Amino acid sequence: MKITQAEATKLARKLYNRIGRAHEKIRDEGKIDSEVLDKLLKFLPKNLSGKTIFDAGGGSGYFSHLALQRGAKRVICMDISDFMLNLAKKRKKMFNLTNLEVKKGDFTKTKLPANSIDIILSIYSLPQVSDLHTVFKEFYRILKPRGSLFVASDYYEIKNKNLIGQTVQYNLGKIKLTGFMHTKPEIQQLAHSLNFFQKKFFVVKKPTGLKIDKNFKWKKSVKIHSFGAEFAKN
Numbered sequence: 001m002k003i004t005q006a007e008a009t010k011l012a013r014k015l016y017n018r019i020g021r022a023h024e025k026i027r028d029e030g031k032i033d034s035e036v037l038d039k040l041l042k043f044l045p046k047n048l049s050g051k052t053i054f055d056a057g058g059g060s061g062y063f064s065h066l067a068l069q070r071g072a073k074r075v076i077c078m079d080i081s082d083f084m085l086n087l088a089k090k091r092k093k094m095f096n097l098t099n100l101e102v103k104k105g106d107f108t109k110t111k112l113p114a115n116s117i118d119i120i121l122s123i124y125s126l127p128q129v130s131d132l133h134t135v136f137k138e139f140y141r142i143l144k145p146r147g148s149l150f151v152a153s154d155y156y157e158i159k160n161k162n163l164i165g166q167t168v169q170y171n172l173g174k175i176k177l178t179g180f181m182h183t184k185p186e187i188q189q190l191a192h193s194l195n196f197f198q199k200k201f202f203v204v205k206k207p208t209g210l211k212i213d214k215n216f217k218w219k220k221s222v223k224i225h226s227f228g229a230e231f232a233k234n
């Protein structure tokens with residue numbers, strides 16, 4: 001089933017209000033995405049002093065916090081789920097993160113000024129996006145020239161192009177997630193067509209803990225991979 005981005009955003013909000021707690025627990029235990037994230041964080045600049053960061057789908061603010069620890073002067077953590085935003089607000093209070101702005105919003109239409117962001121972090125927020133074009137266009141708009149988009153996400157190996165953007169269910173430990181299928185060529189061609197310059201793209205072939213739902217009818221023809229990437233605005 002293909003759905004519009006507005007419907008996908010609603011779905012993301014409902015999903016993370018429901019599974020947020022479990023998601024954070026397995027993230028804290030280091031059981032998800034760790035290999036991709038370790039690599040990605042290695043090439044994210046160690047010194048972010050003076051930088052403005054936009055954490056797209058920032059959830060509990062884990063990576064926003066990390067950006068502040070690396071010296072960022074301003075971090076905007078945007079999410080659509082109230083449950084996740086409350087966790088980010090608690091984090092802000094607990095660690096006295098005065099430069100962290102926790103904002104409720106849809107990162108496909110951020111309302112941020114054009115050319116205002118040095119670095120965008122999109123850490124596993126793209127799996128809930130049905131229309132990648134809208135998101136990449138918005139990211140490109142808000143980035144300053146030569147600013148970078150750091151992404152960690154999944155892509156699917158699928159032969160049938162009609163499956164791009166279709167919903168897929170998968171299990172992550174005990175939690176069931178709904179995501180949208182995107183492919184590596186789709187992501188790279190889209191970034192290129194928007195004038196992003198690909199600085200890094202690496203693939204982790206065996207994503208941890210991801211199992212496509214056994215009821216999912218395309219199961220046999222689909223493989224999931226995790227990837228990390230840096231795209232810079234030309």
Ligand SMILES: C[S@@+](CC[C@H](N)C(=O)[O-])C[C@H]1O[C@@H](n2cnc3c(N)ncnc32)[C@H](O)[C@@H]1O
Nearest residue numbers: 012016057058059079080081106107123124125
């Ligand atoms: C897998 S969680 C990752 C959270 C955080 N980036 C991290 O790695 O800890 C994905 C987050 O993206 C948010 N999200 C998904 N689609 C969104 C959208 N269109 N606008 C804002 N937030 C969105 C979800 O609510 C969820 O908190």
